[in-house]
Amino acid sequence: MSLVKLTIKGISYSQTQNGAYALILSEEDGERKLPIVIGAFEAQSIAIALEKEIKPPRPLTHDLFKGFADRFDIVVKQVIIHKLMDGVFYSSIICERDKIEEIIDARTSDAIALALRFKAPIFTYKNILEKAGIFLKSTPKKKKTSKKEEEDIIGELILGEDKESVSTIxxxxxxxxxxxxxxxxxxxxxxxxxxxxxxxxxxxxxxxx
Structure with missing residues (x-):
């Protein structure tokens, strides 16, 4: 099965579902988006990693893992979202130490938080994207939806709510x-x-x- 490279589009937050966040991944050479529901802590950790200039006064768990891995010359090479079952995404972290490669199972949110810190690429299989990927709708008068419109659509599709109840972080x-x-x-x-x-x-x- 062929792999598709993904980039992070953004994070949406539900005001009515406590602690519910949706991480939006986008295929690099296409228009499909892959939404993944994640927890509040993981959403914060990913947001911090995306904002390079924000330095927490104390290391978050994923920062601690990065420091530990650096100390022992462990490198995260890539993350692969390899399975979708009953609405749950399963991921693997591909690591390397002394030219020996290891594959470690991980929650997708944790795997992506680490991929950002190691500047490692994120992939999924084509069949998963075909099954769970979505296209953001555009209006007839516009060739491209605005960021706000995308967030509203994502909120409706992923969190099952009216657009008024969904906002970004x-x-x-x-x-x-x-x-x-x-x-x-x-x-x-x-x-x-x-x-x-x-x-x-x-x-x-x-x-x-």
Whole structure:
């Protein structure tokens, strides 16, 4: 079976289902999205890994694993989402040490959190993408859906809710000044509120482009 490379599209959060997040993966050379429901801790860990400039005051579990692996010359080469059964995705972490390759079973959310930290590629099999992949709809007047529209569609498809009940892990920080945003970012990191920190950092990045 052929492998398809995936990239991370984003994370959606359900306000009505406590702790429910959807990690959205996208095929690199296509338009299909692969949604995976994950827990709150894993969502935070993935968000932190995506926001390179946010450094937690204490290492998260996945950061600890990365430090441990680095100390003992263990490298994560790639992650493969290899099975889908009863709505649950199963993944393998391909590791290497002293040119010896090992395959370790892992929860998909943990595997992706580690792949980000090791800058390792993420793959799935073509048949899994054909079975669970979705296409985001576009309106007749637009050739491409906006980010907000994509999030709404993903929320409806994955979490089974109205679009009003789904939002991304970020809030609207557009009304704050850059100085206020930097102060808020420092406070969020100090409080270990990494979801909020990731959203603030996104807004700062937009203004610096």
């Amino acid at each position: 970020t809030e609207d920080y557009s009304k704050h000044t850059l100085k206020q945003l930097n102060e808020m970012l420092g406070q969020a990191v100090e409080n270990e509120d990494y979801e909020k920190a990731a959203g603030i950092h996104d807004e700062i990045s937009k203004r610096q482009k």
